[in-house]
Amino acid sequence: MRQRGRPSRGLFITLEGIEGCGKSTQARLLGEYLRTQGHVTVETREPGGTPLAEKVRSVLLDRADEPVAAETEAFLVLAARRQHVAQVIEPALARGVIVLCDRFSDSTLAYQGYARGLNVSLLERLNRLATHAVTPNLTLLFDLPVSTGLARRRSASETNRLDRESLRFHQKVRAGFLDLAKRYPARMKVVPARASKEAVARAVARIVAPLLNRVHRTDAQTATPRSTPSHHTQVRHAAR
Ligand SMILES: Nc1ncnc2c1ncn2[C@@H]1O[C@H](COP(=O)(O)OP(=O)(O)OP(=O)(O)O)[C@@H](O)[C@H]1O
Numbered sequence: 001m002r003q004r005g006r007p008s009r010g011l012f013i014t015l016e017g018i019e020g021c022g023k024s025t026q027a028r029l030l031g032e033y034l035r036t037q038g039h040v041t042v043e044t045r046e047p048g049g050t051p052l053a054e055k056v057r058s059v060l061l062d063r064a065d066e067p068v069a070a071e072t073e074a075f076l077v078l079a080a081r082r083q084h085v086a087q088v089i090e091p092a093l094a095r096g097v098i099v100l101c102d103r104f105s106d107s108t109l110a111y112q113g114y115a116r117g118l119n120v121s122l123l124e125r126l127n128r129l130a131t132h133a134v135t136p137n138l139t140l141l142f143d144l145p146v147s148t149g150l151a152r153r154r155s156a157s158e159t160n161r162l163d164r165e166s167l168r169f170h171q172k173v174r175a176g177f178l179d180l181a182k183r184y185p186a187r188m189k190v191v192p193a194r195a196s197k198e199a200v201a202r203a204v205a206r207i208v209a210p211l212l213n214r215v216h217r218t219d220a221q222t223a224t225p226r227s228t229p230s231h232h233t234q235v236r237h238a239a240r
């Protein structure tokens, strides 16, 4: 029987954490690892993951000078999430594949809730509306000092609107994520993220391994393609 909010097939893994903690790197490495194990993956990200939601992402991260109210930010993120869940995540889980999502509902709680000060339980209710209560089976929280994450980002890519935020803001985001991990210990696993990419990837593989028996592997001979590259996957890789 299909419980509301938890499709009976597939595996839903989200990757969370502060800027520059290694989410996108580890999503890519985990996707590669899972595909070599014969699994089918959909790799996607938030905000974004559909053409419409990617447009919302551009609006959100744009460095325009107009100040953005916390509620505006929350509604935009939630609108993009509803679209993403309906168009990409739910259908993929119904097909029985592994969905890897770079940021999801916990980012809304950490950024718009803990850091910007919106009511966290209200955001949790809005998240349920946006996701139709689709909840990750596993959330990997990559944790490292804010200064390390921001330094990695500075050397990596173009800056966006959130890079202008204070150190204090990013510290609140980090503390918020860690608080969520305490509140949801069964779902959220903290992964220390200061080690090398390879060492972090090994830690991730150890956490993910016990969950893999609930998803089918494809026959290695017939599995073409093993991943399902699509518009949103390509956008993700192109952008960061
Ligand atoms: N374990 C690591 N050690 C050193 N550098 C790393 C490590 N993991 C990722 N990096 C590098 O740090 C930068 C940021 O990594 P990545 O883009 O994966 O982080 P992110 O969490 O997705 O960041 P953002 O929040 O900006 O999307 C990249 O240049 C990446 O190559």
Ligand SMILES: [Mg+2]
Residues within 6 Å of the ligand: 023, 024, 025, 102, 240
């Ligand atoms: Mg990233």
